[in-house]
Amino acid sequence: MFIQDNVPLQAFSTMRLGGNAAYLSEVNERAELPRLVEWAKERDLPIIMIGDGSNIVWSDKGFPGLVLVNRLMGFEVQTIDDDTAYFTICGGENWDSVVERCVQQGYGGVAELSLIPGTAGATPVQNVGAYGREIRETLVTLEAYDLVENKFVNIPSGDCGFGYRTSRFKTTDKGRFLITSITLMLRREKPTRPYYEAVDRYFSEHDITEPSVQDVRDAVITIRSAKLPDPKLVANNGSFFANPVIDSTQLTQLLADYPEIKYWRNEDDSIKLSAAWLIEQTGFKDVHDDETGMATWPKQPLVLVNENANSTADLLAFKQKIVDTVQAKFGVTLEQEPELI
Numbered sequence: 001m002f003i004q005d006n007v008p009l010q011a012f013s014t015m016r017l018g019g020n021a022a023y024l025s026e027v028n029e030r031a032e033l034p035r036l037v038e039w040a041k042e043r044d045l046p047i048i049m050i051g052d053g054s055n056i057v058w059s060d061k062g063f064p065g066l067v068l069v070n071r072l073m074g075f076e077v078q079t080i081d082d083d084t085a086y087f088t089i090c091g092g093e094n095w096d097s098v099v100e101r102c103v104q105q106g107y108g109g110v111a112e113l114s115l116i117p118g119t120a121g122a123t124p125v126q127n128v129g130a131y132g133r134e135i136r137e138t139l140v141t142l143e144a145y146d147l148v149e150n151k152f153v154n155i156p157s158g159d160c161g162f163g164y165r166t167s168r169f170k171t172t173d174k175g176r177f178l179i180t181s182i183t184l185m186l187r188r189e190k191p192t193r194p195y196y197e198a199v200d201r202y203f204s205e206h207d208i209t210e211p212s213v214q215d216v217r218d219a220v221i222t223i224r225s226a227k228l229p230d231p232k233l234v235a236n237n238g239s240f241f242a243n244p245v246i247d248s249t250q251l252t253q254l255l256a257d258y259p260e261i262k263y264w265r266n267e268d269d270s271i272k273l274s275a276a277w278l279i280e281q282t283g284f285k286d287v288h289d290d291e292t293g294m295a296t297w298p299k300q301p302l303v304l305v306n307e308n309a310n311s312t313a314d315l316l317a318f319k320q321k322i323v324d325t326v327q328a329k330f331g332v333t334l335e336q337e338p339e340l341i
Contacts, residue, residue: 001036002026008020015315016306018062024067026068027070027072034145039066040065045066047066047178049067051070051119052117055237056338057312057339068178075089084186086184087102093121111213112132112133126170126337127163131220139183142155143182146177165337189213191212191213199223226299229305235306242334254332258281261274278334281329284301292314292317294309294314295307
């Protein structure tokens, strides 16, 4: 084990803000994890495992315990039949690289999740989703180290408490499980309609009438690249706000004043509003705030960009300006997606 102390956390968040970790260690081997956990528990230290930090906002106070950086690597395929296979992926694997390898082998189910930043082990926490697809649709099980039972456990998808951009790992059991690998069941299948609006438009523009899974991946990469900044080049956490969910009564009230409001109807008859549309209507698209050093990305107002902020407090102050303005105009509260730690 190699444990560092007093480590700056800016390098472990794509927003590049925050204080220091009391201790930090990179986990390269599965067998290291129980020993690192024991070390921290002997000192009564809180523990957190992270990936690339693409969904993390660190507090200016830093983290008072042990930060474990998931560097576990591995990608295994178990073929079930000609059309179906299990993919077991270690938690430290780059997620987009995982999608690329799955698609190259002709398997669908994850192509829509292309170019989402972060690691494979982080995907179940947020139940990551994009372009009409969520990770819960293909996840079969995951392995994690249980900090309560002090052992590795396997958790089936049905026990993960998945919801829209959430799971038990983000709510009721937040901090309990350190995810070490995920297993997906994928099928070789041709994409079928209905496609997500932007993807369908891409196919039409490129005269693609019978798209392959590679075509779906190409479409998503093109769409995302056109409107979202690369976190390696621009400090950001991707979409900073989740699309708010409301009921039909509230939608009727909003439509009376804003008939052009952008929304989708969920299977449970709840309504999902476009957070990007709400933010843009309040004038926060391509805003550069001198007071905080923060900005919204010109092509996607959901993305908050750290241009020259000095602290996480600056980020949160800018975020609150947007939340308060949207609430005052629409009566809708935006919820932050990246976790504040």
